[in-house]
Amino acid sequence: MSELYISPYSVSIAQKIVKDYFQTVMGHRSDVLMYYAHDAYLQWDGKDYHGHGEIQSFFEQLPAQVTFYITGFDVQSVSETDLLTMLVVFGSYQMPGARMQDFHCSFFIQSHNENALAIIKSQCFSCF
Numbered sequence: 001m002s003e004l005y006i007s008p009y010s011v012s013i014a015q016k017i018v019k020d021y022f023q024t025v026m027g028h029r030s031d032v033l034m035y036y037a038h039d040a041y042l043q044w045d046g047k048d049y050h051g052h053g054e055i056q057s058f059f060e061q062l063p064a065q066v067t068f069y070i071t072g073f074d075v076q077s078v079s080e081t082d083l084l085t086m087l088v089v090f091g092s093y094q095m096p097g098a099r100m101q102d103f104h105c106s107f108f109i110q111s112h113n114e115n116a117l118a119i120i121k122s123q124c125f126s127c128f
Contacts, residue, residue: 007077010085013109013118014075018089021120022068029059036120037110043124068093069100078108085109085118093127101127 017035024032033052036042042049042058049058071091078086087107094100105125111118 006075007084010075010077013085013111014073014087017087017107017109018070018073022070026066026068029062032059040120041122045125045127063095065096066093084111103127
């Protein structure tokens with residue numbers, strides 16, 4: 001059985017997404033596309049969006065005030081690929097006039113080397 005190894009770089013990517021991405025969605029939504037690859041795939045509560053245009057349109061239609069409360073996250077290095085990091089974030093979120101809901105969000109984050117900007121290739125957000 002091989003020993004589990006999680007790249008410190010993957011942990012750093014995960015921490016940045018957890019800290020900065022969700023803050024951007026809450027407060028500076030016009031900047032959210034900088035986190036996504038041009039051909040990224042987003043699935044948000046069962047609805048699919050592909051590419052910058054569709055993802056931008058989705059974020060523009062969200063209510064102005066969305067609040068996320070992050071409970072925790074799990075990160076795994078994906079070995080032998082450019083998809084270095086798989087991240088699962090969980091917590092709760094609330095939109096105006098709606099009850100708070102629990103969520104989990106899975107990301108596949110790509111970076112070709114430690115000096116490159118990490119970008120989201122695929123994201124799946126589910127509430128329950």
